[in-house]
Amino acid sequence: MKHYSRREAIITFGIAATSIVAAAAAPAMAAKSTARWWRPTTAMDAMTAIRTRRSVRSFTNEDVSEEQVRALLGAAMSAPSAGNEQPWEFVVVRNKATLGKVGAINRFAQYAASAPLGVLACGNLHWERHKGYWIEDVSAACQNMLLAAHAIGLGAVWTGIYPQTERVEAFRQLVALPEYVVPMALIVVGHPKATPEPEDRFDAARIHRERWQG
Amino acid sequence: MKHYSRREAIITFGIAATSIVAAAAAPAMAAKSTARWWRPTTAMDAMTAIRTRRSVRSFTNEDVSEEQVRALLGAAMSAPSAGNEQPWEFVVVRNKATLGKVGAINRFAQYAASAPLGVLACGNLHWERHKGYWIEDVSAACQNMLLAAHAIGLGAVWTGIYPQTERVEAFRQLVALPEYVVPMALIVVGHPKATPEPEDRFDAARIHRERWQG
Numbered sequence: 442m443k444h445y446s447r448r449e450a451i452i453t454f455g456i457a458a459t460s461i462v463a464a465a466a467a468p469a470m471a472a473k474s475t476a477r478w479w480r481p482t483t484a485m486d487a488m489t490a491i492r493t494r495r496s497v498r499s500f501t502n503e504d505v506s507e508e509q510v511r512a513l514l515g516a517a518m519s520a521p522s523a524g525n526e527q528p529w530e531f532v533v534v535r536n537k538a539t540l541g542k543v544g545a546i547n548r549f550a551q552y553a554a555s556a557p558l559g560v561l562a563c564g565n566l567h568w569e570r571h572k573g574y575w576i577e578d579v580s581a582a583c584q585n586m587l588l589a590a591h592a593i594g595l596g597a598v599w600t601g602i603y604p605q606t607e608r609v610e611a612f613r614q615l616v617a618l619p620e621y622v623v624p625m626a627l628i629v630v631g632h633p634k635a636t637p638e639p640e641d642r643f644d645a646a647r648i649h650r651e652r653w654q655g
Numbered sequence: 656m657k658h659y660s661r662r663e664a665i666i667t668f669g670i671a672a673t674s675i676v677a678a679a680a681a682p683a684m685a686a687k688s689t690a691r692w693w694r695p696t697t698a699m700d701a702m703t704a705i706r707t708r709r710s711v712r713s714f715t716n717e718d719v720s721e722e723q724v725r726a727l728l729g730a731a732m733s734a735p736s737a738g739n740e741q742p743w744e745f746v747v748v749r750n751k752a753t754l755g756k757v758g759a760i761n762r763f764a765q766y767a768a769s770a771p772l773g774v775l776a777c778g779n780l781h782w783e784r785h786k787g788y789w790i791e792d793v794s795a796a797c798q799n800m801l802l803a804a805h806a807i808g809l810g811a812v813w814t815g816i817y818p819q820t821e822r823v824e825a826f827r828q829l830v831a832l833p834e835y836v837v838p839m840a841l842i843v844v845g846h847p848k849a850t851p852e853p854e855d856r857f858d859a860a861r862i863h864r865e866r867w868q869g
Contacts, residue, residue, distance in 0.1 A: 588705060
């Protein structure tokens with residue numbers, strides 16, 4: 442079993458930086474983006490990322506780079522969605538005063554005050570084509586973000602907002618969202634102070650064959 | 656930019672099979688599972704898996720192995736959940752008669768009839784500790800499953816059920832779920848007939864800085 446330390450991941454990510462120059466010289470693949478948000482990297486394989494990702498709630502003082510933010514958001518927007526509606530919006534919060542107010546809204550997310558970055562993942566009801574599925578779509582985007590953070594050597598945690606009405610309203614006010622944009626989760630991100638051990642949650646009792654068996 | 660063909664992924668996956676023997680000889684890491692559900696593999700790196708995953712709706716006749724099913728479910732159960740409540744249940748459906756009935760419930764999922772596998776991802780309200788968050792938890796599990804499928808050379812698609820009441824009831828009857836178990840999505844899985852090109856959905860207009868900017 443191969444473990445990837447945060448250090449290894451960062452080194453690999455750093456080395457891969459040289460290839461971004463070559464990538465920039467190639468014809469742009471995407472119409473909507475002006476630069477690639479990904480870099481070829483072998484930092485961590487997909488199954489390892491899925492299996493070893495844990496919630497990280499304490500961070501060093503190191504900043505998250507703009508390139509890392511792009512990687513996280515690019516990953517988020519790669520999620521599937523009902524009818525490909527892509528109903529998401531993301532508010533990137535670096536402002537210390539704003540992050541310092543999160544704990545008062547959600548007492549389980551006090552640590553946001555000491556994180557360099559929060560990404561508020563929202564559903565925009567104007568983009569919704571299949572009613573009610575935006576929650577699942579935005580959740581898939583959040584999971585991609587968590588995995589991407591882990592894969593590039595960052596740490597992150599999903600802090601729940603929707604469907605708790607008070608939290609929804611408080612976050613809406615915090616970043617001035619209009620009525621049709623619903624804050625669903627705040628993904629708190631930074632460089633992990635420590636990397637938690639993987640936890641195997643495989644539970645055969647949750648697996649049923651062909652039909653429900655208690 | 657490195658592309659991984661389905662063939663390459665399968666070959667790497669195949670080679671990694673030898674290491675499972677060594678893994679089985681090592682002391683078991685998990686209390687709940689009797690065997691590891693993952694194998695060390697460098698088949699596809701995490702960012703590539705996230706970026707190149709597409710919905711796959713047409714499949715070859717090849718079966719999905721039990722070991723692949725375990726990998727998919729292990730990935731699903733590695734998802735984060737509100738307060739680590741892990742509110743999920745999975746019904747593994749291989750029965751052709753059952754898969755053949757899916758199209759009548761959801762006309763956009765006719766192709767399930769020609770797939771070797773469907774995984775019905777459900778929320779069990781008895782496990783729910785933080786009300787209403789099970790949808791987000793099960794969605795994160797589904798996204799892990801889609802990424803894992805892609806990473807090990809399979810193809811998959813998320814077909815929506817919840818919150819459409821008729822679909823929820825029809826799937827509940829199809830596999831005899833009790834009232835407290837809510838079918839959320841059917842993940843249809845198989846060996847892809849063709850691998851769709853990656854699609855770059857990065858859209859800078861969905862990114863806002865510090866607060867909402869229309």
